[in-house]
Amino acid sequence: MTGGRDRTAVGYPDPLDRDRAEVISTLRSGPHLLCCLDFDGTLAPIVDDPDEATLPPGTEQVLARLHEAPDVTVAIVSGRSVLDLRSRVELPVTLVGNHGLERLDRPSADTRGSDRSGPTDSVAGASRPVVHPLAAAAIPRIEACAATLETVLAPLPNVRVESKRLTGTVHYRTAPAPVAQLCRRLTVDVVERVGDERLSLSHGDEIVEFGPAIEWGKGDAVELLRSEQPSGTRVLVCGDDTTDEDAFRSLRRSDVGVRVGERTRSAAQYRTESPSTVRAFLDRLAGSISSKTVASG
Template sequence: MTETRPDPVDERLPRLRAALRDADELLVCLDFDGTLAPIVADPDDAATTPATGAALRTLDATPDVTTAVVTGRSLADVRWRVDPPDVYAGNHGLELAREAAGSVAVHPVARKRASRVEKVCAALGLALDPIPGCRVENKRLTGTVHLRSVPRAARPAARRLTRRVLDRLDDDSLSLSAGKAILEVRPDVPWGKGDAVDLLASSHPGDPLVAYVGDDVTDESAFRAVEPEGIGVHVGDGPSVASCRVDSPAAVASLLHWIASVFAADEPVGEGAVVPASLR
């Protein structure tokens, strides 16, 4: 699939409505930052809005719907930021918590390389300390260099230093990737958000229609996992392999309420069908 500018979601509503009406079960996977929560300068301040929180609770309470938050944040971080969905997939799916079962699974290679992530994060903290606004976060299984508060002129230097530290300390067991104003250090294993979504879908007791909503480059593997049989919704205006887009977390809230209404058959069919104003 090639990344293009997705269609506005209101242009895809007839297709989405038909898919939801035909489905017996639904698996809705959602990114956190930029999707359920607006992007903020300090990641520690990120929180769902009342509207997105309410929409997720409505969807989660809908019969035959499974909800999952799939995020680059660690489980320990995201769990207190959003009311419990059915599943949390933290660190890009390297750790998976199923709330009903009370179980947590961790990718075995990621667990073994956690000490290397810790070592690299400590070295990055020292190397990047002179760069204003730069912060290194150790998420146990992965590490993040936050650049959003770094002056744009200093970001190239931060990227060079990060690459230099990783090259000096690691033996190719870790990889470096870029997201929106971040650099991420991860175990060099073929696993990402798309793999986590595939696992959730394949381990589901039924055969659900799968939807994924996200805003970052790390979400593209998840869009590829669900499209074209499922529903991929990109948040924002950039290129994506998702089939449709919304503008913001506020529009995500409206979309989730609409999905719950259509799937539960509470929305009238035909001319009386309700389309959220923010999605028209």
Template sequence: MSETRPRPIDEHLPRLRRELDLVSELLVCLDFDGTLAPIVDDPDEASLTPATEAAVESLASATNVSTAIVSGRRLADVRSRVDAVSTCAGNHGLELVRDGSRLVHPVARERTELVERTCRALETAVDPIAGCRVENKRLTGTVHVRSVPSAARPVVRRLAHDVVDRIGGGDLESSTGKRVIEFAPAISWGKGDAVSLLESVHPEGTFVVYVGDDVTDESAFRAVEPDGLGVRVGDDRPSAASCRVRSPSAVASLLGWLATVGDGLVGESGDRSTREIASKTE
């Protein structure tokens, strides 16, 4: 799917109303950092604002809506930050919990020791660089550079890619996101696959919305577009998402709309058809 500049969400609301009026269920998948929670210097301090927390709780309790979190954080980490949602995917979709069952990608499970060795080597390599932190997420790893002086960030990126290539030996791959360098098993699996997996256990024709802000969210946008709706958080740079909102605070407003107006639209056509058939047979 080609990338274009996403348009403001307001321009898509008429189409979204029409789509929701024709389906029986809505699945809303949400990234965490930069989407539900504002980006902060210390990732451990990231949290939902009261407005966003209320919107997520409202959406999670809506009658015709299923809600899921799809994050780059460890599964246990993201679940501890969003109480209202029970379906979560962590480590960019490599681990997932749904209906009380936890699934882990088998290749990722096999490479946890390799991730551990890479994290240790990276900690040694970047130790002299102020503000740099290596996070071992067991199935994947992240080098945080948000607090690193801007002049030193290219050095960190080069070191990180070199260490991952040297130790991973083709079994790990690295990528660059918003002020992070991430590395993971070199397998064809990401957030888009997790979203597709979640969609597959819902009724055929379920309308899927995915909201995210970073490079790793692009595979999820591609998974839902054009039949569903990808919503990019941020500016209008080219994306596989067809629309955008400006910030996490705007995400809260969107979720509130989906929980009230959207939930009211979903299933209405089916209900009307049932009532019409019943009236004709009375």
């Protein structure tokens, strides 16, 4: 990528709070700002039951301030499906789901719906989600894999299989260690047998995910969003899991990547502790942008 930054090397990110003023200055230095934010573990706290995850009201208010700024674009880039995200995020921001395989651009009049699993045409007031064509072709195999895992993993306590049409996730956050180990082994066996070479596996924070074996991820989704913004746009990516590393590696010298959670090696330059510290940083960023807008006006 011409003019890009080599993010193949990883290291321990610097504390975001220490360099907060410099980071905000960097993000404000371009004509436009694109904020690509993960949901679970970044905007919303991690919970034992993924269905119980909610966007804290204070975080939603900060996102609204950023969304309303004239030179800012906000996108939620998550492993959840876009219909699931739509049920949890009221704001008319861009939703990128299933690690970049689908996208929903919502008009400002859109409101939150209650159906997380119905067909895309049922999303009232919103455009139809755009799905990667190769991912769409893999849906029958993913559904077959999820159904097989439901049967195979049923005897294991505190294990849950989630089918998201374009991808699937096996959750074992509250399972005892021996059960978690068996769960991982059985999941790998099933995906390799049912999905063969057409599905791929990835391991995250107390989860195993499977999806189409195609070269497309969060980094590609971020680059596509960038291409739609004005030249010179700065990009902020915040995420807490292994799939966010793909997005961090897509960033350039003038962009900022923030890994959320415990200190770990990452392609991101900075680290912050939790969704609450993400909210605090975004609040400072929104305040700085508001001040810049008022001053220029």
